Every structure is written in C-alpha cells, then in structure tokens.
Amino acid sequence: MGKPNYCAIKDCHNKSGDKGRFGRTIKLHKLPKEGIVRSAWLRAISRKDFKPSTYTSVCSDHFPRGEGQSILQPSISHSESDQPKPCCSIDVIEQTHSYSKTPMRTLCESGTESENVPLSTASCTKNDKITQTNTPPAELSVQVTRPEIIIDDIASSDEEVLFYTGLPCYQAFKALFDTLIAAGADRMNVDDEIMMQEKSYRKLRLIDEFFMVMMRLRLGLLLNDLQYRFKISTGRVSRIFNSWISLMATCLKSIVFLPPLQTLQQKVPDCFKNFSDTRIVLDCTEIFIETPSALENKSLTYSSYKSHNTFKSLVGVSMTGAVVFLSNLWGGSASDVHITRNCGLLELLEEGDAVMVDKGFIHIQSDLKKKGVKLYCPPFMSAKRNQFSKSEVECTRRIASARIHVERKMEQIKNFRILQGILPISLSSKADAIFFVCSALTNLLPPLVK
Structure with missing residues (x-):
C-alpha cells in the first residue's frame, strides 16, 4: 500500500503540498x-x-x-x-476566612495560619498538602529549545524559590499557580498570527510562563534578558507578562482586604498592646518612573520629595504586618493627605476604629474625627517650647515601635526589584497591576509580627 499524503484529523481535507x-x-x-x-x-x-x-x-x-x-x-x-481562540472571561478567585461567607482555597493547609491573611504560607514544608487542580491540556505542550532555567530546576530548594520568585517555597508557588489556572490562566490568548509566524517562537509550559513572570517581578529582569533565558521573542515575553499580571491582579484582590476591628483584636502583638484599637497603619510609598514626554504628565508625576517623576500609593498594614489596603497609583505630586482623602479608605473606617500614621498625615485628623475614628500620631514640637515632655517622649517611642512594622512591609514590597528601578513608560498602563501584585504577594510570606 502506498504512503498516504493526506491529514488524518477528522473533517480536514488537507494534502501535502496544499496551501494552508x-x-x-x-x-x-x-x-x-x-x-x-x-x-x-x-x-x-x-x-x-x-x-x-x-x-x-x-x-x-x-x-x-x-x-x-x-x-x-x-x-x-x-x-x-482556522479560528483564533477568544480570550475567555476570568472568574475571580474565591476566598474563605473567619469573617467572610465566601469560600476560598488556601495555599498550604498545614502551617501557622495568620488570622487576617486568608492565604497563609507562614510555615511551608516539603510535606505540606497542596490544593491541586487537574493539569490543563495546554500544560501537556513541550518546546524545541529548553529554557536556561525552568521551575523544576529550583523546586527542591526553598531558598532558591524565594530568591527567584519572592514566594517562601515551591508549595506556595504551585498552589498559587493552580489557583490562577482555575481562574482562567489556561484560557489566556497571548498569541496572534504574527506570533505564530515568528522564527523565535517557542511554546512555554504554562507553569514556566508563570515562573518567568514571577522572575521579572522579583528580579526586575529586562525583556532581552528573559528572551535569552526562556528562548522566546521579546514580543512574546511582553505578551505573556501583560496577560499574567492582569489575571494575578484580579485573583489576588481576595487577599488584600480590611478586616473588622473585632477580628484583628483576636490576636494583638505586644508592640500594639497600648494601641489595640488600631485597625490600620498607614504610609505612602513611591516608585520611580521614566520621565513622561507630555509637560502636564511631567508636572503631575514629579515628586519634590524624591526629586524624580514617580507613582505614589497609600499602603495600609494591619497590626500583624499584613497588607490590608492599597490605593491606586497617583502622580508623585499628590500629597499623602490628598491621596488618603480621595482613595476610598475613609469610607471603610467605622466608629471606634483607630488609625496610626506619621506626622505627614496629621491633617486627616478632622476627617477621622467626623467618623468617630481615633488618630495615633507622634506629637509635634510646639513653637513655644524646644523639647518634649516625658510623656510625649514615651508616646513617640511606643508609636515608633509599632510603626516600624509598616516600614518593614514597605521593604518586603520593594524586594520585588521591578519596583526598585525606573519603571518604563511602556509599562505605565500595567503599573497599578504590577504594584498591587507585588504588594499582595507579601501576604503569602510568614507574618511580620507574631
């Protein structure tokens, strides 16, 4: 019998040599x-x-x-x-915690659970039981050229997983990946006709796409670097990153929320024993951006404090050091008080709450007083005196001892090195998502305060 020259796929009539x-x-x-x-x-x-x-x-x-x-x-x-695959809608990640009626999957079922962070990996071990999902068909794909590094190369070392991804262990990495797959990562369409024809095209496994995105966040790698490491084109690196970062920002919203004061008071750290009604500790942080070409945007983003063009966000941290509030990014010219008044935080506070801030936020005191919310702020030096009283010195010391943890949280966030350099204009449309994801991922680390 002669060698057939036609395709075996059902309903396909192509033959060798036809135009496809x-x-x-x-x-x-x-x-x-x-x-x-x-x-x-x-x-x-x-x-x-x-x-x-x-x-x-x-x-x-x-x-x-x-x-x-x-x-x-x-x-x-x-x-x-013959048909391009549509980009499917993405379901928001589900959540469960002591103060929500909505069910949620957890990253590590064993380990110490933080009372105000629903996804906790505070104590990940090799024996942790992980929530698994079925491997999607797309995960069965392979590629011609092996990347310089894949997640399998570092999975056995928690130290290397932390270095490359910012997550505490492979179990946390895999569980987050499984959650994203369940939310629609396997249905994301990052290809188009041009991509399909690129000679540099190599199809990565989904888990290595996610690994590449985490590496860019954690190490601040450039597109050309990732192109070399993963053997794909810079265009494809960019498409993969943009698709994943949007999905991650949607899913991780479930682990950045402001719990009721009663829930937070179930476990008050020693450094907050004198401020046990503190619902949130506030501070602003800035990230450098490439100077915009438009004069108005230059003015809006210029930070006199940093002497550079920046984006600025209000970050709220709980008594245990978890991120519980993140504002959208503002231009660096916006003041801390202006952002606080206009970002939606005040609407979340309730009578009986207390807010801890530094001196730059003192002018929100009148706004908080209207809502019956207390303000903890270090005392100011009066023009009529040149030194603090003994009680004021002690108050300053206690507030500083408690507020140090919000500074440690800022350091954790900036450990994602993509936030340490100058964010290019090409990423400005994804800046909110990038900052949110980096901040939210710190909630998957062990609690700062126990």
Missing part, C-alpha cells in the same frame, strides 16, 4: 510511535473506530508554527484550527 493557513505550504507530520504524545494525537484525530497505521499523519495547519515537533498536541479539529 497564512500562505504556508502544508506539511504532514507522522503520528508519534508511542507514549503520551501518541495518545494526545489520537484524541485530537477524534475519529470513531480509527485504526492508525505507520503512515498516519497530521498536517501542519493543526500546529501553532506548522511544525509537529514544536507542540505535543494538535488542535481538536480543522475548523477550530
């Missing part, structure tokens, strides 16, 4: 001889009572690059292969 998608000449790729690769191809062929032969082949139209070796599983049918 994007003007490419059709090539036939033989069915793999054995293993999971062969099984995946047979499922895609999807023909009832089909008996494969040594000549069974699938045409190049069913592979992203037209090369059967570049991806494990061809598309399900010819009609699907």
